[in-house]
Amino acid sequence: MTEIKLLALDLDGTLFNTKKEVSLENKEALKAVREKGIKVVITTGRPLKAIEHLLEELDLLSKDNYLITFNGGLVQKTTGEILEKSALSRKQVETIQTEMEHLALPVDVLSDGIVYSISNQNNHSLYPIANPMLAFREIDGLPQLPLDIIYNKVVIVCDADFLDQQIEKIPAYFYEKFEVFKSRDIILEIMPKGVHKAVGLNLLTKHLAIDQSEVMAMGDEENDLSMLEWAGLGVAMANGVPIAKETADAVTKKTNDESGVAEAIKKYILNED
Secondary structure (H helix, E strand, O other), X not given: OOOOXXXXXXXXXXXXXXXXXXXXXXXXXXXXXXXXXXXXXXXXOOOHHHOHHHHHHOOXXXXXXXXXXXXXXXXEEOOOOEEEEOOEOHHHHHHHHHHHXXXXXXEEEEXXXXXXXXXXXXXXXXXXXXXXXXXXXXXXXXXXXXXXXXXXXXXXXXXXXXXXXXXXXXOHHHHHHEEEEEEEOOEEEEEEOOOOHHHHHHHHHHHXXXXXXXXXXXXXXXXXXXXXXXXXXXXXXXXXOHHHHHHOOEEOOOOHHHOHHHHHHHXXXXXXX
């Protein structure tokens, strides 16, 4: 097997257990990976501000460490320096809000570490509960959304059953205009077309002169599919959604609550099978 030079890791359902913690076994495995000179790259839908504490905990806050945020929308150093970025236009945000309003789905517009929340038909977002590390500002509608900010992505966060029911009503044209995928059972994410985790990793590996075949990616959800397919070795978690397991080259035996990341590292990188 090709030697791995970069390990790309999703957070929720992958590196994190259900308590949103990184187990000691996973931490020790990541330390061993870094001691071999292999890059550990957190690849997430979150902004940098929401995971700085984690990067510090894992000793990844330096100019030599990199991060994929907003599901590939930002490629950056963990110190904040941006290498590449993609974002939604104001007109695209307006299109999204119009469609979601018809479906009675609340809209959260992310701009760096700030979230602008719009309730639709009295349905309020659950995003503050799902991601409390971010700063939230409730607004009455698009006229109150600032014009001079970057629109990184839009998320819809609400009851899982209602969300699934409404997703079925999203018109076909919408999928032609945007990347639309679930990152958790209660979260639907909307990104610029052509922007996803694999795009971010492709840009980063070119910057680092690392070949696609030398990348191992781990994930569990729909928003991980692109990198699981793109990486030389894509590993899905035992707790992953069925399509993630079907897309990946391998599946862990252990779940995220059983340090499945450490299992895969030992098997495919440290060769401790």
